[in-house]
Amino acid sequence: MMMRKILLLLLILFFCEAGIAQQTDLARIEYTYFPQKNSDNSFRRARAIAAFPIRMKKEGTYLVPSLEYRNVNFKYNDPEVFDTSDLDRFQSFTATLGYTFKIGEYWRFGAETGVKIASNFSKGDIISDDLIYTGTVIFIRRKEDPVNDDATRWILGLRYSTTAGFPFPLPIVNYYKRWDEKWSFAVGTPKSNLKYYFNSRHEVQAFVTLDGFFANIQENFDATPSNTGNDNIAENISMTIVLSGLGYEFSLTDHLKFYIYGGHTIRNDIRLRDSNQDDVYTINETNTFYGRSGLKFTIF
Numbered sequence: 001m002m003m004r005k006i007l008l009l010l011l012i013l014f015f016c017e018a019g020i021a022q023q024t025d026l027a028r029i030e031y032t033y034f035p036q037k038n039s040d041n042s043f044r045r046a047r048a049i050a051a052f053p054i055r056m057k058k059e060g061t062y063l064v065p066s067l068e069y070r071n072v073n074f075k076y077n078d079p080e081v082f083d084t085s086d087l088d089r090f091q092s093f094t095a096t097l098g099y100t101f102k103i104g105e106y107w108r109f110g111a112e113t114g115v116k117i118a119s120n121f122s123k124g125d126i127i128s129d130d131l132i133y134t135g136t137v138i139f140i141r142r143k144e145d146p147v148n149d150d151a152t153r154w155i156l157g158l159r160y161s162t163t164a165g166f167p168f169p170l171p172i173v174n175y176y177k178r179w180d181e182k183w184s185f186a187v188g189t190p191k192s193n194l195k196y197y198f199n200s201r202h203e204v205q206a207f208v209t210l211d212g213f214f215a216n217i218q219e220n221f222d223a224t225p226s227n228t229g230n231d232n233i234a235e236n237i238s239m240t241i242v243l244s245g246l247g248y249e250f251s252l253t254d255h256l257k258f259y260i261y262g263g264h265t266i267r268n269d270i271r272l273r274d275s276n277q278d279d280v281y282t283i284n285e286t287n288t289f290y291g292r293s294g295l296k297f298t299i300f
Contacts (some may be wrong), residue, residue, distance in 0.1 A: 026051050026255075030294025032211070034241070034268075037288040040077035043239065043270075045070060045213070047294075060102035064112075068094040072213050074237075076285075082223055087237065090215040091255040092118035094136075106143050110157075112136040118215040129216045129235070133162045138172060151178045156175070186231050193247075201251040207261070211290070212269075223272050223281040232280040234272035242267040260293040 027050045034043035049209030051066035070092045076084040103109055112135070119130040138157030145151070153176040158169035174188030184195045193207035216236050223234040245263015253259060270283040 002084045022263075025049065025296045025298050026053070027296060028143075028296040030194070030292060030296075032290075032292040034265075034290055035288060036268075036270075036284050037286045039284055039286065040075075041284060042075045044073040044075070047071075056101075057300050058101065060108075062094075062098075062100050064098035064100065066094075066096045066098070068092075070094075070118075070213065072215070076283075082221055082234075086120055086122040086219060087217070090118065090213065092116055092213070092215060103139075106141050108140040108142070110136075110138045110140065118213070120215060120217055122218045127218055130218070131162075132214075135160045135169075136172070150180070151184075152176065203249050205247045205249075206244075206245060207263075208242070208244045208266070211241040211243060214238045217272075233274055234280045235275045236271055236273050236277075237252065237283075238269075238271055238277075240267065240269040240271075241265055241290070245290065255297055255299070257296050257298060258294075260291075262289070264288070265290055 029048045030046075032043075032045040032047070036042055044054065047068070048065065054063040054065070055061075056063060072090040072092075074088055074090065076087045078084075088274040089116040092115040094114060096112050098110060098112035100108055100110040114134045116132040116134070117126055117130050118132060119126070121130075127217075128183055136157060136159045138155055140156075141152075141154040143152050153174075153212045155172060155174040159172050160169040170269040172189065174186065176184065176186040178184035182197050184197075186193050189210065191207055191209040193205045193209075195203055197203045217234055219233045220233050222232060224232045243263050243265040245261055247259060247261035249257050249259045265287040267285075268287050269277050269285055272281040272283065274280050
């Protein structure tokens with residue numbers, strides 16, 4: 001149980017990708033596909049994100065509002081003892097506001113607060129359980145030597161979410177290093193990778209990363225057979241994925257990139273949970289293929 005909660009917490013850290021802590025993308029559109037092995041179910045997600053940095057009067061200081069939309073089509077075709085008709089479509093809408101400024105030559109501070117609405121919206125309206133509140137504070141240390149194609153970056157911070165199930169903030173640690181024009185690596189959450197740059201337009205990477213989703217189920221239900229004698233009420237759904245694979249990126253311009261990633265899950269955990277984030281029912285935990293592709297407009 002503790003390991004599953006830790007994975008859920010790491011997934012929540014993944015969701016802060018749209019914020020200052022992990023994000024160098026100003027805009028992104030992408031499509032993800034998870035066929036579920038040994039199952040009639042499948043998972044498809046369309047995602048769009050945009051950030052709008054606003055330069056403040058003080059040099060190096062920015063206000064960063066951002067918006068994100070996710071549409072999850074979970075084709076739930078496996079036979080169950082409960083009705084799955086309200087579990088095939090989930091949506092989320094996220095709005096965040098970040099603030100960042102420089103501290104000296106190499107350091108930068110950032111803070112972000114946000115709200116996410118994530119639900120199957122079976123009642124047609126937004127209810128209180130659909131809302132997820134987050135807050136982040138981070139410090140970034142970035143140092144570059146363009147002559148030798150050398151760059152390092154540390155991201156250190158804390159992240160709090162009302163879905164975490166823990167009454168304290170979670171640590172964020174991420175380290176990036178590029179040591180010549182051909183190679184770089186990153187270690188931390190939500191992604192660790194090793195990149196090789198063919199040239200300024202083509203690059204490949206091997207990676208291990210987190211993916212998934214978390215959403216409220218508006219009309220709660222008992223997910224166990226009636227003869228068990230237990231009332232295991234499903235109140236939300238989570239998909240926690242740990243996967244490894246290969247990726248390719250092609251720079252259409254200096255800042256616009258096309259990317260395609262493919263791999264196989266190391267952990268494929270799709271579960272119904274109660275209000276305490278305890279497991280109610282395991283939908284699927286068989287590892288499977290993964291594919292993701294899209295366009296992103298990035299700062300670097």
